Amino acid sequence: MLQLINIKNDFAIGVMSLNDVDEVYDLEHALFKPPWSKKVFRDELALSNRRYFVAKSNDSKSFDQVLGYGGVALMVDEAHIVNIGVAPAKQRLGIATGIVGALLISAIESRFTSATLEVRVSNNAAINLYTKFGFVPVGVRPNYYPDNKEDALIMWISDLDSSGFKEGLLELLAKYHFDHKGLQEK
Ligand SMILES: CC(C)(COP(=O)(O)OP(=O)(O)OC[C@H]1O[C@@H](n2cnc3c(N)ncnc32)[C@H](O)[C@@H]1OP(=O)(O)O)[C@@H](O)C(=O)NCCC(=O)NCCS
Numbered sequence: 001m002l003q004l005i006n007i008k009n010d011f012a013i014g015v016m017s018l019n020d021v022d023e024v025y026d027l028e029h030a031l032f033k034p035p036w037s038k039k040v041f042r043d044e045l046a047l048s049n050r051r052y053f054v055a056k057s058n059d060s061k062s063f064d065q066v067l068g069y070g071g072v073a074l075m076v077d078e079a080h081i082v083n084i085g086v087a088p089a090k091q092r093l094g095i096a097t098g099i100v101g102a103l104l105i106s107a108i109e110s111r112f113t114s115a116t117l118e119v120r121v122s123n124n125a126a127i128n129l130y131t132k133f134g135f136v137p138v139g140v141r142p143n144y145y146p147d148n149k150e151d152a153l154i155m156w157i158s159d160l161d162s163s164g165f166k167e168g169l170l171e172l173l174a175k176y177h178f179d180h181k182g183l184q185e186k
Contacts, residue, residue: 002053002105004098008177010059011067011090013098016052018045023066024054031085033147044082049074051106055086055095070099072107072115079107079160081117084126094176096129101173104133104160113161118152120145130155132172134165 004013016024021041028035044050055068070084081103086095107115118141119126135155144152159165 002102002109004102004173005058005179006094006098006177007179009093009095011055011057011093011095011098013053013055013095013102013178016045016054016069016071018042020054020066020069021045024069027066027069027085027087028083030088032083036083044071047073050082051103053099053102053106055090055099068095068099070096070103072103074107074110074112077112077114079103079110079112079115081115091125094178097132097172097176098178100129100133101169101178104157104169108160108166111161113158115157115160117155118144119155121151121153127153127155133157134159134168 001015006012021038024041025035025038028041041052045052050071050073052069052071054066057063057065057067067090068084068086071082073080073082081100084096084099086099104115115135117130117135119130121140134157136157137153138156139154141152141154143149157165
C-alpha cells in the first residue's frame with residue numbers, strides 16, 4: 001500500500017480510512033464553503049474508483065493527527081482530482097505536494113494517462129501547487145462555484161504515462177523531502 005514518508009517535517013501520507021473521516025471533516029469544515037458532509041466522505045470511500053489519502057503527523061507530540069487530505073476519482077479516461085486541503089497551521093510544509101503526488105502515483109498505477117481538476121481562478125496557492133506538477137490551464141467553467149459564482153480554471157496533465165512525467169514527479173517529491181524508495185520500480 002502506497003505510503004510517502006516526509007523525512008524533514010515529520011509526517012506521512014497514507015491511504016484514508018473510515019476512521020479518519022471525523023478529523024478530515026473538521027479540516028474540510030474549516031477550509032471549504034460549503035463543506036462536504038461526513039456522509040459524502042463515507043460514500044466516496046465506498047466507491048471502487050476513488051483513491052483518498054491523508055497526511056498524518058509522525059511527531060511524538062501530535063502522533064497520527066490528520067494534517068491534510070485529498071482524493072481522486074478514476075473516471076473512464078481521466079483521473080479527476082476532487083479535493084485537497086491542508087490544516088492552516090501546517091501549510092507550506094509540502095503536505096499538499098505529498099498528497100497530490102500520492103494521487104497521481106495511484107492514477108499512474110491504475111494506468112491512467114490524463115489527470116484534471118477545477119480550481120477557483122483566484123486560488124493562487126492551489127494554482128501554483130498544481131503548476132509544479134505540470135498541470136496546465138486549458139479552459140474556464142464560468143460561474144462554477146455556487147457560493148460566489150466564481151469561475152473555475154480547468155487544468156490538465158496529458159502525459160502521466162510518459163517516463164519524463166514520472167521522473168519529474170519523483171524529482172519533485174525528492175525536492176520536498178519525501179522518501180520514495182520503491183516507487184522507481186513501478
Ligand atoms: C492549496 C493548499 C492545499 C496548499 O497546501 P500546502 O500543504 O501548503 O502546499 P505545499 O506546502 O505542498 O506547497 C507546494 C507549493 O504550492 C504553492 N503554494 C502553496 N501555498 C501557497 C501560497 N499560500 N501562496 C503561493 N503559493 C503557494 C507553492 O508553489 C508551494 O511551493 P513552495 O512552498 O516551495 O513555494 C492549501 O493552501 C489549502 O489547503 N488551501 C485551502 C483549500 C484549497 O484551496 N484547496 C485547493 C482546492 S482546488
